[in-house]
Amino acid sequence: xxxxxxxxxTSIASSVIGLGSLGLVKAMNSDKxxxxxxxxxxxxxxxxxxxxxxxxxxxxxxxxxxxxxxxYFDQVKAENQNTLILDAGDSFQGTPFFNFYxxxxxxxxxSKLGYHASTVGNHEFDNGIDNIAAQLEHANFDMLSANYNFxxxxxxxxxxxxxxxxxxxxKIGVFGLGIQLEGLVSKGLYKETEYLDPVEIAQDQVKFxxxxxxxxxxxxxxxxxxxxKNEKIDDLKLAEKTSGIDLIVGGHTHTFLEKxxxxxxxxxxxxxxNQVGWAGVNVGRIDFFLNQSKENNSEANLIRV
Amino acid sequence: xxNFKNSIFFLLxxxxxxxxxxxxxxKNLSLIEASSSVQPIDKELKEDExxxxxxxxxxxxxxxEMNEVISYTEKSMFKTDSKLxxxxxxxxxxxxxxxxxxxxxxxFSVELDGVLLNYGGIRSGISEGNITVxxxxxxxxxxxxVVIVELTYEKMEALFDYxxxxxxxxxxxxxxxxxxxxxxxxxxxxxxxxxxxxxxxxIATSDYLLKGGDQMNFFLDHKKxxxxxxxxxxxxxxxxxxxxxxxxxxxxxFIKN
Numbered sequence: 001x002x003x004x005x006x007x008x009x010t011s012i013a014s015s016v017i018g019l020g021s022l023g024l025v026k027a028m029n030s031d032k033x034x035x036x037x038x039x040x041x042x043x044x045x046x047x048x049x050x051x052x053x054x055x056x057x058x059x060x061x062x063x064x065x066x067x068x069x070x071x072y073f074d075q076v077k078a079e080n081q082n083t084l085i086l087d088a089g090d091s092f093q094g095t096p097f098f099n100f101y102x103x104x105x106x107x108x109x110x111s112k113l114g115y116h117a118s119t120v121g122n123h124e125f126d127n128g129i130d131n132i133a134a135q136l137e138h139a140n141f142d143m144l145s146a147n148y149n150f151x152x153x154x155x156x157x158x159x160x161x162x163x164x165x166x167x168x169x170x171k172i173g174v175f176g177l178g179i180q181l182e183g184l185v186s187k188g189l190y191k192e193t194e195y196l197d198p199v200e201i202a203q204d205q206v207k208f209x210x211x212x213x214x215x216x217x218x219x220x221x222x223x224x225x226x227x228x229k230n231e232k233i234d235d236l237k238l239a240e241k242t243s244g245i246d247l248i249v250g251g252h253t254h255t256f257l258e259k260x261x262x263x264x265x266x267x268x269x270x271x272x273x274n275q276v277g278w279a280g281v282n283v284g285r286i287d288f289f290l291n292q293s294k295e296n297n298s299e300a301n302l303i304r305v
Numbered sequence: 306x307x308n309f310k311n312s313i314f315f316l317l318x319x320x321x322x323x324x325x326x327x328x329x330x331x332k333n334l335s336l337i338e339a340s341s342s343v344q345p346i347d348k349e350l351k352e353d354e355x356x357x358x359x360x361x362x363x364x365x366x367x368x369x370e371m372n373e374v375i376s377y378t379e380k381s382m383f384k385t386d387s388k389l390x391x392x393x394x395x396x397x398x399x400x401x402x403x404x405x406x407x408x409x410x411x412x413f414s415v416e417l418d419g420v421l422l423n424y425g426g427i428r429s430g431i432s433e434g435n436i437t438v439x440x441x442x443x444x445x446x447x448x449x450x451v452v453i454v455e456l457t458y459e460k461m462e463a464l465f466d467y468x469x470x471x472x473x474x475x476x477x478x479x480x481x482x483x484x485x486x487x488x489x490x491x492x493x494x495x496x497x498x499x500x501x502x503x504x505x506x507x508i509a510t511s512d513y514l515l516k517g518g519d520q521m522n523f524f525l526d527h528k529k530x531x532x533x534x535x536x537x538x539x540x541x542x543x544x545x546x547x548x549x550x551x552x553x554x555x556x557x558x559f560i561k562n
Contacts, residue, residue, distance in 0.1 A: 036334060050360050052346075063345065066360065067352035072344055074353070096367045096442060099538075105363055112356060126448050170334060186512060216334040246336065259341050272339065282343050289338040 036170050036290040038217065039076060039083040043069070044251030045278035046087065047094030047123070050109055053279070063281040066109045072283055073113055080287075082168045085114050088251030089121025089178070089223035094279070102127050103135040111140035117163055119176030119221040120145045121251060125189040130154050144176030144221060147201040149194035162205055164213055170290060173209030176221045177202065177238070179252055198224060198233050199241050206244035217288060220248045226255040226275050239263035239271035247272045247286060254278040260286065376436040376545035379552065383430035384474065389559040391474045393431060396553035397444070398422055398478035400544035401451060405509045405533065409453055413531045417453065418496040418506040419479030421464065422537075423519045426511065427476070436545050445538040449511040455529040458502050463523040465493045465500075468559065475519075482559045491562065511537055 052065030077083050091106045092098050098106065103124075110118065118141060124132050133154035136143060146161035162175035177198045181190045202220060209215045220238070227234045235250040243266045250273060260274035276282040382393040398420045409417040429443035456464065468475065469484045483492040493499075495506055505528055510521075512532075517525045545551070 034337075051364060062348050065346060065352070067354075067356040068346050068350040070353035070356045071351045072346065093448075096371060097363065099442065099448075100367055100370075101363065105360070109356065109360070112359065183516075186516065188512075217336065258343060272341070274341070276343060280346055282345055285342045285344060287340045288336055289340075290334045290336050293333050293335050 034289040035292045038288045039080045040286040042086045042249045042284045044088035045090040046280045048098040049279040070113045087118035088249045089119045090123045093123040093126045107138040115141040117142040121223040125185045146175045147196040152192035171215040172217045173215035174219045175205040202242045210244045222250045223252045225253040235273045243267045250275040371439040374435045377550045381433045384427040387555045392553040394476035398476035402478040415507045420509045422476040424473045424475045441541040449513045451533045451535045453531040454527045460523040
């Protein structure tokens with residue numbers, strides 16, 4: 001069965017459809033002519049920070065907050081309606097909103113903000129795997145994880161390995177990857193969840209999304225962590241050891257990157273690895289520009305911004 | 306307007322992506338360029354009214370509950386107040402002993418011998434004045450639950466050795482330990498008695514330490530575990546509610562000569 005979701009069918013997009021992205025892109029890049037412009041907005045490790053930090057906070061005074069994040073999302077969508085909003089997990093745990101309401105508010109707010117997809121972080125398990133299943137009722141976005149086998153849990157069927165978003169005729173395949181749970185989360189919380197090798201699973205996902213589904217872009221939502229000094233798998237190693245991934249939206253290590261790290265994959269092609277701290281103090285934005293070409297073998301283009 | 310001040314544009318050379326021969330419009334899209342920026346979410350951005358109004362009633366209800374005064378302390382207390390044992394740590398371990406001992410008896414028909422938590426698990430100090438529900442969230446933000454662990458004589462020895470070696474003010478109750486300047490154990494007692502070979506002991510701790518957190522590996526090799534389904538935070542809330550005032554002190558439960 002093909003899993004596809006057409007952005008054009010969503011209520012948010014339908015109100016602006018017809019404007020055509022081309023004109024907007026042209027306006028932004030007046031000397032160039034891109035056929036397609038896709039904007040990715042992303043967060044990670046928001047950890048129940050629905051409100052801004054207090055004004056007396058030592059590090060993040062007045063930063064964050066879902067209401068301001070929504071305002072920014074709307075600004076970007078007004079500029080380019082071909083926008084995909086993603087999160088890399090750990091939306092749960094960190095403020096009393098989670099302690100009191102168990103994740104219901106986090107998922108409701110993410111839905112209201114127009115998120116398209118998120119992945120399962122380790123803290124999603126904090127009130128047990130059955131709680132994730134219960135709270136997903138409030139999620140109007142896709143929860144994606146390809147390397148957790150949930151077959152013998154309540155999440156079976158509720159969490160999909162990937163989702164294909166078709167935006168302005170650009171096919172974007174998004175899949176999720178989660179961190180090894182053993183030693184990090186109590187077994188009693190994750191129950192019969194089986195952790196599978198992220199590199200192997202990523203290759204399987206790419207093969208399906210790129211070869212079979214012919215996606216134009218492949219994005220991995222990863223809660224593996226940005227970088228570890230030891231052998232533990234991380235986003236940089238994942239990018240290096242695989243092929244076909246264009247962007248890894250990362251989380252878990254609460255890493256503040258000023259810009260995405262560019263990693264060469266096994267085919268010597270560029271992979272972007274990004275992560276924007278935590279608690280919603282920042283939102284990451286990546287703009288992809290694509291051109292149609294008649295031939296199937298056009299070499300890499302070099303375009304100045 | 307979109308804030309592009311913080312934009313970092315960079316040049317990327319992407320190789321052509323896999324073609325899409327079979328697509329209906331037979332288009333063939335190539336990723337030719339990408340740019341990125343980080344948007345700080347701060348006061349420069351307006352607040353979306355719908356989201357603000359959606360969150361507000363929940364925040365107000367939480368504030369109301371969090372600000373409920375449930376006890377009082379004349380003195381502030383921090384885990385750094387003293388070495389080996391502290392007022393705040395003693396209060397926390399004694400609170401666990403007081404609330405878990407009856408559960409151990411009634412629910413599991415065992416006698417609770419002692420409590421061991423971890424120093425790192427004291428996540429905040431307590432300021433002088435009113436103690437509120439928020440105080441309990443501050444000192445224990447995590448969801449960990451109390452477990453009662455049955456340990457053999459040998460594992461109890463390992464527990465005492467661990468404490469003697471670490472010389473950290475891990476919260477303990479029912480456990481007494483005296484060491485010399487070389488960290489040799491001079492005296493140790495459990496529930497006011499000497500350890501007896503062949504006997505087993507029941508120690509209350511958190512499910513985090515049961516998994517070997519803080520290298521408390523003696524908990525991994527337990528004879529039996531009784532789960533209480535009692536969150537540490539809720540235990541502290543109930544403890545505070547049962548006292549008009551708390552006045553914990555440093556004492557002689559763990560000393561070094």
